[in-house]
Amino acid sequence: MSEKKENNFLNEKLIPFFNKISSARHMVALRDGMTAAVPMIIIGSIFMIIGQFPVKGYLDFMASIFGPNWSNVVQYITNASFHIMGLVAVAGISYSLARSYKNIDPFSAMIVAIGAFILTIPMQVGKDGGLLIPLNQFDSSGLFTALLVGLFVTDLYVWLMHKNLVFKMPDSVPPAVSNSFAALFPGAISLFVVWLIRLGVEATPMKSIPNVITFFLQAPMSKVTNTLGGAIVIELVVCILWFFGIHGANAISGVIDPVLYAALSVNYTAFKANKPLPNIITKTFFDNFVRIGGCGATLGFVILMVFVAKDQEMKALGKISIGPAIFNINEPVVFGTPIVLNYRIIIPFILAPMANIIATYTAMKMGWVAKTIGIYPPWTTPPILSGILSTGHISGGVMQLFNIVMDTLIYYGFFKSMDNAKLKAEKEMEQAKA
Template identity: 85%
Template sequence: MAEKNKNNFLTEKLMPLFNKISSARHMVALRDGMTAAVPMIIIGSIFMIIGQFPIKGYLDFMAQVFGPNWATVVQYVTNASFNIMGLIAVAGISYNLAKSYQGIDPFSAMIVAIAAFILTIPMQIGKDGGLLIPLKQFDSSGLFTALLVGLFVTDLYVWLMHKNLVFKMPETVPPAVSSSFAALFPGAISLFVVWLVRIGVEATPMKSIPNVITFFLQNPMSKVTNTLGGALVIELVICLLWFFGIHGANAISGVVDPILYAALAANASALKAHEAIPNIITKTFFDNFVHIGGCGATLGFVILMAFFAKDKEMKAMGKLSIGPAIFNINEPVIFGVPIVLNYQIVLPFILAPMANVITTYTAMKMGWVAKTIGIYPPWTTPPILSGILSTGHISGGIMQLFNLVMDIVIYYFFFRSMDRTKLKAEQKLEQAKESAK
């Protein structure tokens, strides 16, 4: 009875609560808005690999063929793609948030949010009298500003639109022109509010909105996240949410990803400047070294099922899942075994990725394994290859192989117990069928 009540509490109370949080419009807008920056990061990473490939013979050959400044020219694309992460984020977040409201033109809302984002950036007057915009605020340094502007300014704009504070054009005016002018008053009021906030902040010792956000939000959160304890907490939350059937990484990406992307971008900047790589905990740290086979580090579990299971059902599930798992897609095993709400497998599902966090962090901290260098291989890149690419060193691939073997060991006892239980049930079913004949 107690077990039944426990299950009812999980399915009727906790799961709906977590689903409601992860599907809230603002969480979805954050997730989808940040995802909009991923293609540019991947493109920039490809050109960074070309320009910074860590083999001296290759670098010397390219310099002889294309000249000493070839790497600088190649990385024009890296600079262009990496240095607009904040701009892409504010546009993506605002567009997706506005789209979730009825009767709102998301493009107009996005334009207002971009203008508000630029309005937060402190500018200087050049010698020729022109404005100088510090482009650093357009890259990962401005992600938190972009996040807050994308949410709050868009909500303010939507609220004003719903108050019907719109400039109505005659019916003869084309719809595209009419919708643009409809945003005139809400857009002007939204920018006026941001302008007032900026004027107020400039009267304080902080001097600028980005300084306020960095001091009160970004720096404290970065210091917590870029630690072993912070990484373990993040991974624990991801695994627990997945156990309840909620995409854990997506659910917390709006809060965590800006910090992880900023850390990755800082590593990329250090690499280009030939300085020491500063950060261990980055987006690629989790995607490539912790989530081997997907969240829960389930590639080890899938290998056990595919090659060592005696139960026909588990072996079949393993063979079906191993292809996607190699490319870090593990929905087949999570919902097929299932792992969701399966108390037999929850412990290794949490322990394996947390062990990966500990071993990888320790190895990188001690200098045994190269840190992630700012290159962002697509999350579907298979292990070993992704480890080498993301660190620029073979030690990254060796680290992944070590973690995979460790994951297999962690899953083994629980896998064997599940396999025996299922095999007995299968044998009893076959015996019942034989008896019925």
């Protein structure tokens, strides 16, 4: 295949295909729904750091001022924010999906989806006759249920609305009231369908909808993703999509992030109970130890551009990119170099994050580096600091420093080839002008 035909295939077939998938309304809804939960996770992580910062002198000092139970009081905010991932996700997914359809009130659809989500949760009757709701289903344990309910219940609701099964109010009625009554029949039918599904599941040995989802989806996916091979496959897909100009992490986040957040939440629970942390592969594993400088681990590449480049264009781009790269934003270098569709740089762009995965996984598996404890520093937190915060130990920062040096060495040979080629072209251009 000639280069021209190959480029035509990429531009006319492959890239539009991946763009179509990543921009599909259900993929966008999944991504936006998970994104909606991130601020609450960060807030909970901040107060977790305050309440459980792993320095004994700090903990003793705070206890001497605020009393022995001060940490539990601080954790009220963590419990109120970190542990509602599922609830926020179902609301965000439903709202985003409903908003993508015409003539649908997204707020009403979201309320129905939240009701359907709660309907899937098995409840018990307390001694006083009140209902006891297992709150763990509101956090990462219920993420897959939230994902499915947010998509399918919302689609059912929209379909019923488009069938005109609505209770119409006079034009004089305010829109907020009119929308609420319009949702009456579609909402009732949607909840009735979920109720029937629940009754059917309760008649089986599975007993509850969350048990079915855990057995058939969450548990198998967790076993795959929480392995070295699973992590490599995930990042390989992300890097390949980025190579074609598609935001790889966003494209697959709706499917992968629920598993990674769930693994992080399990680590948090174990950390609070002073038990061994079970998971290595978590959301913070990728954000803080693999994608250093952004997808492709491009911080090492940018460092070379700033300090080693001889070509003036490369050096100038490096100076522009170094600031964002420190905060893990690499669009300037990805599109400015460019890395997109640049066959000279695809090998280190894939190899560097793969090396980060293998090195970090091995170090955590061997116990040389602490595992991620459940704290979720914002993905824009600079390396070294984010490593210490996410693991609660200085070894996390040391691991990141090791990865940065390793990434720089991986990029070096390919960078020199590009730099020399650009420098040669620059000199030839100057000679042609002379």
